Amino acid sequence: MSQPFAKLPAWADYGLLPLINLIVAFLVAGLVVLLVGESPIDAAILMVKGAFGSGDGVGYTLFYATNFIFTGLCVAVAFHCGLFNIGGEGQAYIGGLGVALIGLGLGNVLPWWLAFPLAIIASAIFGALWALIPAWLQAKRGSHVVITTIMFNFIAASIMVYLLVGPLKTMGSQAPETRVFGEGGQLPGLGWLLNVVGLNMRSAPLNISFLLALLAAFLVWVLIWRTKLGYEIRTMGFSPKAARYAGISELRIIIITMMISGALAGMMALNPIMGAQHRVQLDFVAGAGFVGIAVALMGRSHPAGIVLAAILFGMLYQGGAEIAFDMPNISRDMIVIIQGLVILFAGALEHMFRPSLQRIFQRFGRAKREPAPAVIAGGGQ
Amino acid sequence: MAEPAIELVGIDKRFGAVHANRDIHLRVEKGTIHGIIGENGAGKSTLMSILYGFYQADNGEIRIDGSAVKIPDPNAAIALGIGMVHQHFMLVENFTVLENVMLGVEGAPLLKNGIAKARAELKRLEREYQLDVDPDALIEELPVGLQQRVEILKALYRGAEILVLDEPTGVLTPAEANHLFRILEQLKDQGKTIVLITHKLREIMAVTDNVSVMRQGAVVATRKTEETTVEELAELMVGRRVLLRVQKGEAKPGEIKLSVEDLTVRDSRGVVMVDNASFTVRGGEIVGIAGVAGNGQSQLIETIAGIRTAVSGRVLLDGQLIDITGAADPGELRDRGLAHVPEDRHHMGLVLAFEEYENSILGYHDDPLYLNGPFLDLDAIQADARKKIEKYDIRPGDPRLKTANFSGGNQQKIVLAREMERDPGVLIIGQPTRGVDVGAIEFIHRRIIEMRDAGKAVLLVSVELDEIRSLSDRILVMFAGRIVGERDSDASEGELGLLMAGVEQQEAAE
Numbered sequence: 103m104s105q106p107f108a109k110l111p112a113w114a115d116y117g118l119l120p121l122i123n124l125i126v127a128f129l130v131a132g133l134v135v136l137l138v139g140e141s142p143i144d145a146a147i148l149m150v151k152g153a154f155g156s157g158d159g160v161g162y163t164l165f166y167a168t169n170f171i172f173t174g175l176c177v178a179v180a181f182h183c184g185l186f187n188i189g190g191e192g193q194a195y196i197g198g199l200g201v202a203l204i205g206l207g208l209g210n211v212l213p214w215w216l217a218f219p220l221a222i223i224a225s226a227i228f229g230a231l232w233a234l235i236p237a238w239l240q241a242k243r244g245s246h247v248v249i250t251t252i253m254f255n256f257i258a259a260s261i262m263v264y265l266l267v268g269p270l271k272t273m274g275s276q277a278p279e280t281r282v283f284g285e286g287g288q289l290p291g292l293g294w295l296l297n298v299v300g301l302n303m304r305s306a307p308l309n310i311s312f313l314l315a316l317l318a319a320f321l322v323w324v325l326i327w328r329t330k331l332g333y334e335i336r337t338m339g340f341s342p343k344a345a346r347y348a349g350i351s352e353l354r355i356i357i358i359t360m361m362i363s364g365a366l367a368g369m370m371a372l373n374p375i376m377g378a379q380h381r382v383q384l385d386f387v388a389g390a391g392f393v394g395i396a397v398a399l400m401g402r403s404h405p406a407g408i409v410l411a412a413i414l415f416g417m418l419y420q421g422g423a424e425i426a427f428d429m430p431n432i433s434r435d436m437i438v439i440i441q442g443l444v445i446l447f448a449g450a451l452e453h454m455f456r457p458s459l460q461r462i463f464q465r466f467g468r469a470k471r472e473p474a475p476a477v478i479a480g481g482g483q
Numbered sequence: 484m485a486e487p488a489i490e491l492v493g494i495d496k497r498f499g500a501v502h503a504n505r506d507i508h509l510r511v512e513k514g515t516i517h518g519i520i521g522e523n524g525a526g527k528s529t530l531m532s533i534l535y536g537f538y539q540a541d542n543g544e545i546r547i548d549g550s551a552v553k554i555p556d557p558n559a560a561i562a563l564g565i566g567m568v569h570q571h572f573m574l575v576e577n578f579t580v581l582e583n584v585m586l587g588v589e590g591a592p593l594l595k596n597g598i599a600k601a602r603a604e605l606k607r608l609e610r611e612y613q614l615d616v617d618p619d620a621l622i623e624e625l626p627v628g629l630q631q632r633v634e635i636l637k638a639l640y641r642g643a644e645i646l647v648l649d650e651p652t653g654v655l656t657p658a659e660a661n662h663l664f665r666i667l668e669q670l671k672d673q674g675k676t677i678v679l680i681t682h683k684l685r686e687i688m689a690v691t692d693n694v695s696v697m698r699q700g701a702v703v704a705t706r707k708t709e710e711t712t713v714e715e716l717a718e719l720m721v722g723r724r725v726l727l728r729v730q731k732g733e734a735k736p737g738e739i740k741l742s743v744e745d746l747t748v749r750d751s752r753g754v755v756m757v758d759n760a761s762f763t764v765r766g767g768e769i770v771g772i773a774g775v776a777g778n779g780q781s782q783l784i785e786t787i788a789g790i791r792t793a794v795s796g797r798v799l800l801d802g803q804l805i806d807i808t809g810a811a812d813p814g815e816l817r818d819r820g821l822a823h824v825p826e827d828r829h830h831m832g833l834v835l836a837f838e839e840y841e842n843s844i845l846g847y848h849d850d851p852l853y854l855n856g857p858f859l860d861l862d863a864i865q866a867d868a869r870k871k872i873e874k875y876d877i878r879p880g881d882p883r884l885k886t887a888n889f890s891g892g893n894q895q896k897i898v899l900a901r902e903m904e905r906d907p908g909v910l911i912i913g914q915p916t917r918g919v920d921v922g923a924i925e926f927i928h929r930r931i932i933e934m935r936d937a938g939k940a941v942l943l944v945s946v947e948l949d950e951i952r953s954l955s956d957r958i959l960v961m962f963a964g965r966i967v968g969e970r971d972s973d974a975s976e977g978e979l980g981l982l983m984a985g986v987e988q989q990e991a992a993e
Contacts, residue, residue, distance in 0.1 A: 329857050333841065333848055340834045346790055347823070347831045348846040349814025
């Protein structure tokens with residue numbers, strides 16, 4: 103009798119509630135658009151058209167989504183262990199070094215289909231190692247990962263600036279970036295995939311890392327819900343006391359989880375570097391590590407939810423760019439505000455509508471006299 | 484006859500599909516002690532939460548002193564003269580008694596005048612009801628019994644005429660409980676009305692004038708206490724005849740299975756929690772550790788189970804040393820035949836967010852039986868969980884149901900099934916029936932006796948003295964971290980109670 107509210111059925115919990123949050127976010131964002139003197143409806147049409155209206159639009163949307171899937175998974179895996187890894191940004195940045203290692207070193211030697219697996223491994227290892235230190239500090243010393251990972255973002259940024267304006271910069275160039283990778287360091291695009299559904303992609307950088315991201319999402323699902331390690335991670339996440347009782351080593355699980363998390367963030371670097379720019383540029387992560395937090399929150403740390411949330415944020419990025427282009431009153435920063443509102447409502451204020459929705463369902467449930475408790479097993483477990 | 488102090492008319496409350504209170508009619512006469520008894524989940528707490536304004540009833544009416552009232556929140560309840568003493572105290576630990584009593588009714592932005600007034604009023608209350616507490620003592624330095632007295636004072640300070648006590652004796656020694664009952668009698672004599680919620684039949688018989696029995700959300704009977712018996716009440720609570728005494732044969736103690744020598748445990752702040760404890764448990768016997776909660780029992784069993792580390796001492800399992808200084812691994816101890824039913828079922832013994840089958844392997848998830856390489860063998864785990872569900876009559880019998888949705892008794896059965904079915908040599912059980920309904924208690928007690936009769940060594944820790952006395956073959960009493968005495972199972976309650984309160988230590992040490 104200790105539960106004050108009725109439980110929501112799964113479809114409402116995972117579908118309706120995020121939808122309501124999203125709608126409210128867009129309504130408030132619409133008000134902001136109205137305030138600067140543009141029509142919110144036009145802006146909305148522009149955004150959806152920009153994101154999905156053309157082959158290139160879709161290509162860009164999914165290209166951005168690829169980044170967010172990786173960083174979203176990174177945050178989600180740590181979440182399941184009760185860790186808040188907000189260092190995805192730095193881990194992805196350092197992961198870029200792994201990609202550079204392969205792209206610069208072997209791009210001229212190997213074909214892409216040999217270089218790609220090596221780059222995957224290298225980026226994952228670099229990202230994982232960057233997460234290892236905060237993980238060790240947390241497990242051994244109790245230094246909170248929130249603090250250490252965010253500090254490590256700054257350290258990563260400094261290291262990368264140093265490398266990209268120094269040792270890694272092309273001779274004689276003014277740009278803080280590496281030279282362009284050889285053939286083998288360039289991933290094939292996915293234009294053919296869009297062709298299948300009748301879309302024509304000309305310049306969008308959507309590439310094969312998108313498929314890798316989907317595969318990673320599936321593997322994370324397997325890891326979390328189908329393996330012994332995932333079982334231990336979840337036990338630790340729900341109740342460290344129960345984990346201790348069950349003989350699960352806190353040190354081992356925290357370190358392994360954070361390294362998996364960091365590896366996922368590190369692999370994000372493949373998409374912009376090997377897939378699009380074919381070189382390492384300054385600030386190529388561009389905030390994707392932080393967007394990953396919102397994506398994981400919105401996707402309820404479930405890979406399927408994360409893929410959907412990542413596509414939504416991909417749409418905001420791509421469609422937002424279109425709005426900024428077509429509506430002079432709306433600058434690039436306005437788009438960031440709109441994205442911020444979505445994060446606020448979908449992530450941070452997630453519980454704002456829950457109680458009232460639960461009340462409505464409670465009343466509705468009573469009217470219907472449901473015979474069985476509305477308990478449905480969560481997610482895809 | 485005067486108007487009743489409380490009259491509930493047709494109170495009905497649902498939480499989703501759960502019908503917590505069904506059409507409840509209840510009259511509590513002024514100046515009486517009215518007991519409300521029922522199993523966990525019978526709806527007692529919900530009903531009182533409605534009376535105190537935590538929840539709103541879907542239907543029905545509350546009448547206080549004959550007039551219908553609305554109680555939208557606890558403030559309204561307080562204004563109507565209803566005071567509540569919660570099971571878990573709502574006190575600020577590092578405030579003094581006085582500060583706690585006046586918290587929320589300070590009276591003015593500056594504390595000075597309020598404190599003076601509160602002090603005078605507190606003095607008066609203490610005199611009137613003989614509730615002696617030092618108003619300047621810090622709560623954290625007071626024993627539990629006195630903390631409870633502060634809760635009662637808090638309610639009286641706010642002008643309570645009706646006092647609701649929710650399971651008030653769970654944390655008290657028998658002596659403290661008796662003292663509490665004397666206080667309640669006194670309050671009654673002064674004209675206060677008292678509602679006592681409990682699941683202990685003995686308390687009902689000892690102190691109440693009337694008793695209402697709740698079952699599955701409904702009040703199934705109201706009796707005058709002097710006209711009813713423990714047996715009748717138990718039957719009304721459960722809905723069938725129950726065996727209140729545990730039936731067990733002679734113990735046949737065998738080899739020493741578990742041996743604890745000079746064990747000393749400190750908590751993270753360096754406070755000694757277990758002080759030089761030594762004892763043995765033989766196969767085929769149940770050794771019970773009695774004591775008021777917080778006297779080191781938890782730390783003792785957690786150390787033996789490898790969850791905590793000790794400062795010094797030795798623990799031997801089947802004659803083999805257990806490393807208790809830091810490297811102990813609960814998983815390894817399980818392999819060596821030590822099963823542990825932890826006291827804290829909700830945070831340690833189970834992961835409530837897990838589905839039932841996931842909890843059925845907690846701690847044993849390394850067993851190749853449940854694994855396919857690195858993958859969980861879900862079919863095997865669920866088949867195994869189903870078997871246990873059947874054998875232990877866990878309801879509802881669905882291994883895919885979230886553990887949080889099982890009742891306390893069924894959650895406990897999930898843990899027991901997991902630990903007992905591994906055929907351990909030594910079984911450590913903490914609070915086997917805390918928050919468990921009467922029907923399940925009977926079952927759990929029987930299983931524990933069966934384990935003993937199968938030659939297992941059972942170490943039992945419980946704050947329910949009745950439980951210790953009826954199950955144990957030998958009883959150890961813990962006080963302030965020390966084992967202050969050992970008694971046979973036929974030791975009187977009074978004798979054990981004194982030991983539990985730390986009296987008679989001299990004799991006990993002999």
